[in-house]
Amino acid sequence: MAGDFNELMVRVDKSGGTPRAFAPMALFRQTMEAASLSDMGFYGCHFTWFNKFTKERLDRSFMSASWKAIFPLSRTITLPPYDSDHNHLLIEARAERDPIHRHPRTFHFEEIWHGNSQCLNIIQKNWSTPLTGNMMKQLGSNIHSTGQQLLQWHATDFQRQKLELREVQSKLLDIMRQPYSVEQYEEQRRLHVKQSQLLSQEEKYWRQRSRAIWLKDGDRNSAYFHRKASNRKSRNTIRGLMNNDGVWTTDPQEIKQLLLNFYNMTFTSEGVNESAISKVF
Structure with a gap:
């Protein structure tokens, strides 16, 4: 969705003239967030409208998470002024880029590993393995082998958790389709506890990637964290x-x-x- 919204998102979108009131800008942002739309950003000139007193960015483009998943490399370009007091917007919708050689994944300690007995066993096993050579070489070998095994274990375990979560949610749906019974209630309560544990792990995973570390545990909003992580990855991508x-x-x-x-x-x-x-x- 793109066009002239006749409203600012932040005060830096205006230069000159009377400062814009804060309340309408906040309402504009809340409306876009309620519609699950995120600003696509822009390349080129910051301001898109002018008169003899001021310049403002009134023209914007927004996208949904599903649209961004299909066209992750899209961008909005602010074109030069042409026969109007508004700059035109050019939206490039790109789904793929030319293949590039990616470096091996960098090791990061995952928050969801903390307190996991399997993680502790992998670390203890690797650090207790006898090695030869000088101390620095042994230290480097231990760090490398431990990191590689933790990444392999994480890939398998995280995939297993996603499958387990889908299975639990499927069972809960089946129970909700059936008439009430005491036995089903107890089973439903047990599945809810398990679902909560799995969702908590998923929340920590995406929370760490979103860098929204100011949110405390329990503010479960995996869709928000996923969107933050996707936006961060998009910003860090050099398209040209x-x-x-x-x-x-x-x-x-x-x-x-x-x-x-x-x-x-x-x-x-x-x-x-x-x-x-x-x-x-």
Whole structure:
């Protein structure tokens, strides 16, 4: 959904003129959140409307989580003004990118591992394995082997938990379709406890990835955490770069060369004043 909403989301969306009231902006944000829509962001000019007194960003694009799952590499570009006091928006819907070589997954200790006996057993087993060589080499080998086995165990165990959660939810649905009985009530209560435990593990998993660490345990909203994690991953994705000629490029090899050139120039000395350096020393 995109267009002129005639409202700001935050005060930095306005430059000049009378400051916009806070309440309408808050209501606008709450409305979009209630509709499960998130701002797509933009490339290019920040402001999309102007008059002789002010500039504002009134034109925006929003997307749902399901749409983003289909087109994860989409973006909104603010085009230059053309025969209007509003800048046009160009929405690029992209589902895939050119294949790139990904590095092996970086090890991160998962919050859901804490207190798990299997995790403790893996760590104890690996650190008690006798090794040869100097102490630093042994330390490095222990860290590497422990991390690899924890990742393998996590992939299997987390998948098992997802299957178990679906099975518990399916059983609860079957019970709800049947007439009441004491036996079914006890079974239903047991399944609810199990479901709560599994959902708590899932919440911690996505909470850690969303970086929303300010939320306390028990604020279960896995969809929110999942959306935060997806948005964070999207922000960290480099879709393209602009070269020195102002041309936007998305080719992985060209992006790699642009990055190399940038850091070569950044860390290369040019025009050094040798006499000034000699005075310092």
